[in-house]
Amino acid sequence: MSGIYIHIPFCKQACHYCDFHFSTSTKKKAQLVEMLCKELEIRKDELGEDSIETIYFGGGTPSLLTSEELDLIFKTIFRYYEVSENAEITLEANPDDLSEAVIKMLDASPVNRLSIGVQSFFEADLKLMNRAHNAEEALQSLKLAKQYFDNISIDLIYGIPGLTNEQWKENLKIALDLDIPHISSYALTVEPKTALEKFIEKGKVKPVADEQYREQFDILVSSLTSKGFEHYEFSNYGKPGYHSQNNMAYWLGKPYLGIGPSAHSYDGNFRKWNISNNSLYIHSIEAGNLPQQSEQLSNTDSYNEFVMTRLRTKFGVSATDLGNKFGDKFKLHFLKESKKFIEDGLMEIRQETFHITTKGKFLSDGIAADLFYIE
Template identity: 45%
Template sequence: MHLYVHIPFCKQACHYCDFHFSTNQRGRPALLDALCAEIELQKNYLPGPELETIYFGGGTPSLLTQGELEQLFTAIHAHFTVLPGAEITLEANPDDLTTDRLLAIRRFANRLSIGIQTFDETTLRWMNRAHTATEAETCVRRAQDAGFDNLSVDLIYGIPNRDASRWAYDLARMLDLGVPHLSAYALTIEPDTAFGRWTKTGKMVPADEGVAASQFEELTTALTQAGYEHYEISNFARPGQYAWHNTAYWQRKPYLGIGPSAHSYNGTSRQYNISTNARYTSELTQGHLPATVEVLSVADQVNEYLLTGLRTQWGCSQTELDMLLGRNFAQEQAPNLVAMQQAGWLRIQNGWLRLTTAGKLFADRVAATLFVE
């Protein structure tokens, strides 16, 4: 079983970020209490109490003090069994990772996911990131010295008006630091962000899709040659150092999401928490669960499996698709399957549907083509 905890606080708003967060931290103590209350209310949501992974996302979980982490883990251990060797990940920003903070985090977590985004100072300022290029490098070395050998960093490509050599530089710095896991994302312009508003007014012009595609190809070549496994569209890892929590999402395993805006999945339904800190806190103070439940139809379950499974190196099992659909998927989708194979984007082997290298650039299109009604 898998647990996600959303920490909805940040020092400042990055210009590209569309996740739920607040830079106003006045209600932080009450919200921490609400997180603990939700953990208790949701203790029976999962099929069993044993946790294989715990993931603190945000927002900026690295803002949490040692006392706040102790509060949350006390609540978790009171209602769940954390299995020996469980992967416990905390997302972090480089500017938070002082030696003392790292040692405090190390008491609770065994994996860090660091939001570096780029090692280029000019781009960091343009994105409104709180850290510097120097901090981006030094925090990784500090984390390694503090005993975090299970590390991941985030990088962003497809950045407009940027010399192509900057992306090669970012990849080279990441590889030089010996980080065993990389999550790399194309810059997405979301409407309710500074970049979205700039794009709408013409102040910013997004990068051409061809630029992003070229940089994705550069990424896959560089990481594959360096011995990393491309196990999900945006994720690369040294053998055995996958992000097991995120892999659970892609493999449709049950997970519980705690916190404002958090999602949960139990196999047949999804649950969505409200995305307002004050309302979230107020509801839980009154003993109410601030969530909306969506029961998944057969088509929903098949389409979600296609959308997530095709993104991974494992792909989608035809046996699983048949079981979910209640009829022969390959027979029903034969024309679309042939078209995707002829386009060179999909291959079918030993009962599994997997994207080709070329198909990884069109993952969402392939999945949407195969969606059922």
């Protein structure tokens, strides 16, 4: 199986924490959509004869696409690619875009899963992050979406400056009361060169203490798992039958095609990434050139990625798989370096597979980094 990721690099306004590639000007949107379709055509043979199991519209804000633009992209995909009958087709949406007319339009399209960027149900949080929607729009968009879509995911952010543990619990309660079947939840990260970083540097926003991140993560895990959600990846929680197939494919190392400015692709051996500039992307594709760079992954790179992604998931790292995929050198390195984490109760072995324990979950990325093989 393979997947297609389509990057829609437009937003109404810039969130204060975001460092993704986007533009707040939509003047070139129609032209860029045409170039997305042309890139899909140019690269139609890259995935071989693999069927497409997942299609994901990310961004940016894909819910800014018109029905005509979305239809053009789908017609191109179905013309040049073999799409599975049961493919998961996700579109990221902002609450302020999801009027009933837009939701009906999406329901009539091949989209069968919505990922809605709620982030918080509290007005103060949304203003601090400079989100385009308000708390009422967040609630109403979900109530409307549930009338047309069964498979809905929402994003929620913890570790927001000023967000108390009690407010965080209330955010989760609202989502649970709405019976949302999938929740992706991330700690608010202060990325370089963002407005949030500048606010903290100038003392306008107080940074969040590490203990609060940990406390709110623990609240998140206990609140959702007690209500039947499986914590199947560090930042993702789903009820049975509602796990993100798109994200699972990334973590399991399956090939995918990244279309659009700044989009990344992976075929098992190479990573490719498109230029993060809308105008240069348009001009290159118009001329029939792919504006991308690539790198071939070494065996060490592949091992490190395998450890990083698998330890974040419910699958864990199989010692047998390590030996079969990468050889005894890497397997023995992993077995040796993991001993200290097992002794500290941060990792455990179940049926020859290494997993991060509940105690170690919040530290999973750091644990994985310590298990990397450094040439």
